[in-house]
C-alpha cells in the first residue's frame with residue numbers, strides 16, 4: 265500500500281481539546297509546506313465525542329480560549345463533527361484524547377481505548393489503496409501506544425500492524441495560554457512503526473513546524489521522552505516546595521533565597537507552588553505505574569509527587585497557624601481565594617490543586633470565596649460543584665486573602681486596592697509571589 269500524500273492527505277483529529285484543536289486548525293491551513301514549498305491542501309475533520317464542544321466550535325466559541333471566533337471562522341478546510349460517519353476516507357488519524365488518572369492515581373486509559381476502537385471501526389470500513397496512518401499524541405508510559413492502542417486496532421479490525429496500517433507517536437509540547445510557545449514554534453519529536461512510516465510522520469509535522477522535528481529511534485523512545493519532560497519538571501518543583509517548607513521553619517523567605525541562588529549560571533529557576541493540570545501532576549503517575557508493573561518501585565519520582573500533592577494542606581495549615589497566633593476565631597472566617605485555574609492566564613481547571621486547598625480550609629470551618637477571571641462559572645460548577653466569581657467583590661473585606669494563581673489581573677492589583685478588600689488584621693498568603701511586600705504576606 266502506498267503512503268498518504270503529504271500535500272493532499274485527509275486528516276481526522278480525534279479529540280478537540282487544548283492539544284487537538286490547535287493542531288486541527290494549523291493542519292487545515294492552506295499554506296506553503298515548509299519542506300517542499302508546495303501549497304498544502306489538506307482537508308481536516310475535527311472529531312470530538314462531546315457534542316456541546318462541537319456545537320460551541322461550530323458557533324465560533326472556543327472554551328479553551330486558544331482561538332477567537334474570527335480565527336475559527338478562517339479555518340476553511342476544517343470541519344467540526346461528532347458524527348463518526350464523517351471520518352470515512354480519512355488517511356491520517358491523529359489521536360489527541362485525554363490520558364487522566366483515576367481516584368487512586370492509576371492511569372485511566374478509557375478515552376484512549378475508546379478512541380482506538382473508533383479508529384478501528386472507521387478503518388475497517390475503509391476502501392483505499394492508501395496505507396492508513398494513526399498518530400497518537402496523548403501522553404502515556406513508554407510502550408502503551410503499541411501495547412494498548414495498536415493491539416485494540418489489530419484485534420477489532422483483523423488488520424496487521426505495519427502491513428495494513430502504520431502508526432506514529434508525536435508528543436505535544438504546547439503550553440495552554442502561552443502565546444509564545446505555540447504548536448508551530450516548538451520543535452516536535454516524531455516516531456513511527458517502521459522506518460518508512462517514521463520518515464513520513466517526520467515530514468508530515470516538518471511541513472508545518474518552524475524549528476523542525478526530531479525523529480526518535482522508536483515510538484517507545486518518543487513516549488519516554490515526553491513523559492520524562494514533565495516528570496523532571498514535577499521533581500524540580502517538588503524540590504523547591506520542600507525547600508520552601510524548610511525555609512519557613514528557618515524563618516527565611518524562599519523567594520529571597522531563590523533570587524540570590526539564581527545569580528549562579530547553572531541554578532535551575534523553579535518556584536514553589538501548587539502542581540495541578542492535566543500534565544505535570546499526572547504524567548509521572550503513568551511512568552511510575554509501568555515501572556511498578558515491571559517490578560521497580562520509583563522512590564524519587566513518587567516522593568516528589570507526594571510533596572507536591574501535599575502542598576495544599578501545608579498552605580492551609582500556614583493560614584490556620586497564623587490565625588491561631590493572632591488569636592482569631594477560625595470557624596466562620598471569610599477567606600478570599602484568588603485563582604482556580606491550575607496556572608496563570610488560562611481557564612483550565614483540570615486537576616487544579618486549589619480544590620484541595622478549598623477542602624482543607626473548609627475542614628477548619630472557614631468560608632471561602634473563589635475568584636477567577638478566566639474560568640467559566642458553569643465549568644467550575646459542573647466539574648467541582650463550586651460556585652465561583654469572575655470578579656473580586658467590591659466593598660467587601662476579607663479576614664484572609666490567598667493569592668493562589670498569578671493571573672495578570674491579580675499581579676497588577678495595587679497596594680491601595682488590596683487594602684480596599686482587607687481588614688486591619690487580614691492575613692495574606694502569597695503562593696505565587698505577587699503580593700506587595702508592604703502587606704507583609706506569608707510567602708510560600
Ligand SMILES: NC(=O)c1ccc[n+]([C@@H]2O[C@H](COP(=O)([O-])OP(=O)(O)OC[C@H]3O[C@@H](n4cnc5c(N)ncnc54)[C@H](O)[C@@H]3O)[C@@H](O)[C@H]2O)c1
Pocket residue numbers: 278279280281282283284311312313314317360361362363375376378379382401402403404435436437438439440542543
Ligand atoms: N493540555 C496540554 O497542555 C497538553 C500538552 C501536551 C500534551 N498533552 C496531552 O495531550 C492529550 C490531550 O490533552 P488535552 O489537554 O488536549 O485534553 P482535553 O481534555 O483538553 O481534550 C480532549 C478532548 O478529547 C475529547 N475526547 C475524549 N474521548 C474521546 C474519544 N474517545 N473520541 C473523541 N474525542 C474524545 C474530549 O471530549 C475533549 O474535548 C493528553 O494525553 C495530554 O496529557 C496535553
